[in-house]
Amino acid sequence: METHHFHFKTRRHNYPQVVCANHxxxxxxxxxxxxxLRLHNYGNPTxxxxxxxxxSADETKRPSTGKFGRFGGKFVPETLISCLEQxxxxxxxxxxxxxxxxxLSTALNDYVGRETPLYYAERLTAHYKAxxxxxxxxxxxxxxxxxxxxxxxxxxxxxxxxxAKRMGLTAVVAATGAGQHGVATASAxxxxxxxxxxxxxxxxxxxxxxxxxxMTLLGAKVEPTAxxxxxxxxxxxxVWAGKLGEVYYLAGAxxxxxxxxxxxxxxxxxxxxxxxxxxxxxxxxxxxxxxxCVGSGSNALGIFHEFVGDRTVRLIGxxxxxxxxxxxxxxxxxxAGEVGVYHGAMSYLxxxxxxxxxCPHSIGVGLEYPGVAPELSFLKESGRMEFYSATDKxxxxxxxxxxxxxxxIPALEASHGFAYLEKLCPTLPDGAKIVVSCSxxxxxxxxxxxxxxxx
Amino acid sequence: xxxxxxATSAPTARSSSALSLPxxxxxxxxxxxxxxxxxxxxxxxxxxxxxxxxxxxTMTREAAAVTSTEKDDSDPALWSRPDSFGRFGKFGGKYVxxxxxxxxxxxxxxxxxxxNDPDFQASKLCISAVKAELGGILKDYVGRETPLYFAERLTxxxxxxxxxxxxxxxxxxxxNHTGAHKINNAIGQVLLAKRLGxKRIIAETGAGQHGVATATVxxxxxxxxxxxMGAQDMERQSLNVFRMxxxxxxxxxxxxxxxxxxxxxxxxxxxxxxNVESTHYILGSVAGPHPYPMMVREFxxxxxxxxxxxxxxxxxxxxxxxxxxxxxxxxxxxxxxDFVKDKDVRLIGxxxxxxxxxxxxxxxxxxKGEVGVLHGAMSYLxxxxxxxxxxxxxxxxxxxxxxxxxxxxxxxxxxxxxxxxxxxEEALExxxxxxxxxxxIPALETSHALAYLEKLCPTLPDKTKVVLNCSxxxxxxxxxxxxxxxx
Numbered sequence: 006m007e008t009h010h011f012h013f014k015t016r017r018h019n020y021p022q023v024v025c026a027n028h029x030x031x032x033x034x035x036x037x038x039x040x041x042l043r044l045h046n047y048g049n050p051t052x053x054x055x056x057x058x059x060x061s062a063d064e065t066k067r068p069s070t071g072k073f074g075r076f077g078g079k080f081v082p083e084t085l086i087s088c089l090e091q092x093x094x095x096x097x098x099x100x101x102x103x104x105x106x107x108x109l110s111t112a113l114n115d116y117v118g119r120e121t122p123l124y125y126a127e128r129l130t131a132h133y134k135a136x137x138x139x140x141x142x143x144x145x146x147x148x149x150x151x152x153x154x155x156x157x158x159x160x161x162x163x164x165x166x167x168x169a170k171r172m173g174l175t176a177v178v179a180a181t182g183a184g185q186h187g188v189a190t191a192s193a194x195x196x197x198x199x200x201x202x203x204x205x206x207x208x209x210x211x212x213x214x215x216x217x218x219x220m221t222l223l224g225a226k227v228e229p230t231a232x233x234x235x236x237x238x239x240x241x242x243x244v245w246a247g248k249l250g251e252v253y254y255l256a257g258a259x260x261x262x263x264x265x266x267x268x269x270x271x272x273x274x275x276x277x278x279x280x281x282x283x284x285x286x287x288x289x290x291x292x293x294x295x296x297x298c299v300g301s302g303s304n305a306l307g308i309f310h311e312f313v314g315d316r317t318v319r320l321i322g323x324x325x326x327x328x329x330x331x332x333x334x335x336x337x338x339x340x341a342g343e344v345g346v347y348h349g350a351m352s353y354l355x356x357x358x359x360x361x362x363x364c365p366h367s368i369g370v371g372l373e374y375p376g377v378a379p380e381l382s383f384l385k386e387s388g389r390m391e392f393y394s395a396t397d398k399x400x401x402x403x404x405x406x407x408x409x410x411x412x413x414i415p416a417l418e419a420s421h422g423f424a425y426l427e428k429l430c431p432t433l434p435d436g437a438k439i440v441v442s443c444s445x446x447x448x449x450x451x452x453x454x455x456x457x458x459x460x
Numbered sequence: 461x462x463x464x465x466x467a468t469s470a471p472t473a474r475s476s477s478a479l480s481l482p483x484x485x486x487x488x489x490x491x492x493x494x495x496x497x498x499x500x501x502x503x504x505x506x507x508x509x510x511x512x513x514x515x516x517x518t519m520t521r522e523a524a525a526v527t528s529t530e531k532d533d534s535d536p537a538l539w540s541r542p543d544s545f546g547r548f549g550k551f552g553g554k555y556v557x558x559x560x561x562x563x564x565x566x567x568x569x570x571x572x573x574x575x576n577d578p579d580f581q582a583s584k585l586c587i588s589a590v591k592a593e594l595g596g597i598l599k600d601y602v603g604r605e606t607p608l609y610f611a612e613r614l615t616x617x618x619x620x621x622x623x624x625x626x627x628x629x630x631x632x633x634x635x636n637h638t639g640a641h642k643i644n645n646a647i648g649q650v651l652l653a654k655r656l657g658x659k660r661i662i663a664e665t666g667a668g669q670h671g672v673a674t675a676t677v678x679x680x681x682x683x684x685x686x687x688x689m690g691a692q693d694m695e696r697q698s699l700n701v702f703r704m705x706x707x708x709x710x711x712x713x714x715x716x717x718x719x720x721x722x723x724x725x726x727x728x729x730x731x732x733x734x735n736v737e738s739t740h741y742i743l744g745s746v747a748g749p750h751p752y753p754m755m756v757r758e759f760x761x762x763x764x765x766x767x768x769x770x771x772x773x774x775x776x777x778x779x780x781x782x783x784x785x786x787x788x789x790x791x792x793x794x795x796x797x798d799f800v801k802d803k804d805v806r807l808i809g810x811x812x813x814x815x816x817x818x819x820x821x822x823x824x825x826x827x828k829g830e831v832g833v834l835h836g837a838m839s840y841l842x843x844x845x846x847x848x849x850x851x852x853x854x855x856x857x858x859x860x861x862x863x864x865x866x867x868x869x870x871x872x873x874x875x876x877x878x879x880x881x882x883x884x885e886e887a888l889e890x891x892x893x894x895x896x897x898x899x900x901i902p903a904l905e906t907s908h909a910l911a912y913l914e915k916l917c918p919t920l921p922d923k924t925k926v927v928l929n930c931s932x933x934x935x936x937x938x939x940x941x942x943x944x945x946x947x
Binding site: 028115116118121122123124125126148150151153155191192193194195197198215218219221222223224249342405408410411412413414448450452454455 | 483541553599600603606607608609610613633636638639675676677679680682697702703706707708719770891892896897898899901915935938941942
């Protein structure tokens, strides 16, 4: 078997080389030559950016394999390959199109409400310092909860809906678990005048009825499916495969076949870019640690990507431990999963001995995904990223703690990140700068938490 | 319920002949900002309550019987808004029990001293890196400045067949932390309360938005928080009650009267009278006794100031028309304030016509109300022939208030602002329309302003710039809307 070495360049830093001896992209016959995948730094989308990027004409014509080390790829039926390749071409085009970038930038500012603040959590910081004789890190919160629709999902949904429009498609299809991505997609489609169908499992619809109502009000059609998010996902991909050329599949998570993970990460990376600038303004350098919850990984990648090349920045992902890692009822893919192919990509996933996907559990519905972004799998394996987990109880405690101390009600998903502060802060030196990504607001979780507390 | 109490007095050049009063306490000498030190809880020159000298205030529609300090009527830039009595023309004032007079005066002095304190100032500093207390908090915590968003599909919707039509911009107050404009005022007032050394905060709330905003800021600054809410409202808005409790506030149900907002306000005022030394009352709107209408307006006026700057950036001019919904009137005053002196800018307020103006079930105070005193201020209000407050109705709880801020009454009387109203049904239609066209779900309150565009836009010349205050997001109204729209 051939041995391929991949160089990953981001901002002129090299990733460690990873041998992917045992894996080959088993996709189209035409493209087996793995090219150098350059992870572009797109900086702040401006009209001038197109000139700054050095992308060879060659690369834009030849679709890449979408591998992150041995993870990622395009494990899909042949019928989808040409669609994915076309999508990748358009993706690269829009990244270099100054008009698109300006329209996106205006929409992100005026519609989504960017840039979101980097907020110094004074009372949360004092809380942890008080437990440690007045010493502890300074905690900053990246306020993605203030984005339109109340979560980071909008960054990606808007950009991709604009791509759909550019491709001349009038209908969008997507799958959603917690509903946040569904709401963001419905919202973006309404704004751009596209028709929108969202697949959501009946079980999830029951857990998050308010999100279903929101999607309906925004003019989207919500189709119930059996099972849970993975089934909704599969159904939406099936519908897409049946209507290629008419319908755009809007991926919400940095998972799936290439180019979906890259696209989603790219559009979410605005979070990290803003954080870098704001950190420089506020304290003159990069953060010491960045903490984010990890479900499929879009918000985590969104804030981590910018800092991957800065070795001094610790990247900390917090997954859902549900009822506990030993209970078998959790969603901690990176901690307890194995490598396999799921939804078109090779990545860590939760599977039983027979290779069937385990149904995950978390009180934070958005974290209930049995897989994880291939790029995060790569960051784990290369040791660049640390990952931990928090139980349902720890997440609810954090939810209440942040609400009481800062008047910010974080989403239960984001609460997992806040929960990890309990273990992290005592270990950090005084004055260390931590940025916690508050990926969404928690109004939607009020009923869940009130039920949980009354039990 | 209307509170009949002693009228205020302050030194003026001429004595008021309509009412004979004992010599007034000279407010300029005792409570001027230069002399009041905030470290002390009590001032040595307390006003003596005049025992045995009952003074009553006559409500009158005779403008001549009321002292007026205006010099020029036609130029808005010269209007005293308010004057030293706290009056906007004949509206406003301080119709409160004597025990509250000191607290109000103290509050006014504190506010005046911070207004000009560069360390405290807000509005101009939101986009710069200057470390000013209020500016910093508004930027990093609340998420200001909010965008001025060009609503392309809404504009297209109102485009006439010949291609002409106004350009519609939405001021996105719905993107603020907690989802409404309410937090601008809550933040300002809690910072003021801290400066005054108060540890206990009380507030009233109808729908719960102001309650949540107050509970939020109290959590942020670590103050004790008690929210008064009508028992009926608590049932309708149980999720907001949970949010307030989650944030650490105590929610007290009010069962008197009709158990709604006006009763909650009265109860809050009673609490304040009892605990005035330790407690600050965060009033949610530009209503109530002076200095509240002025203070709340000042804390919200960042909305209009940002709009002016953003309008200049976007199209190099001013807005032609400003539209906002009016319940108590805070979001409207916030948007209008900076433009009141610009006579070429039309100011339009939209109230709730509920089930229709003739049905008797509405909250269209400025259209159908009469002048009277409610919650400490003279203003328009909805009252029956016996002078009892009529229970208002609107599908949107935030507009469900039988009074209105005195400054709105003043602007209406001067003809500076126009006020219209919109029914529940029209508001619901607008709610759905904007959700479907822009992917923005507006609060039902805001939907009233959006509904008025249906009548307004056909009358406007091509390219008129309309700025509408999107005062809040509508997630809280989804259940209601789905029920009524049968979507």
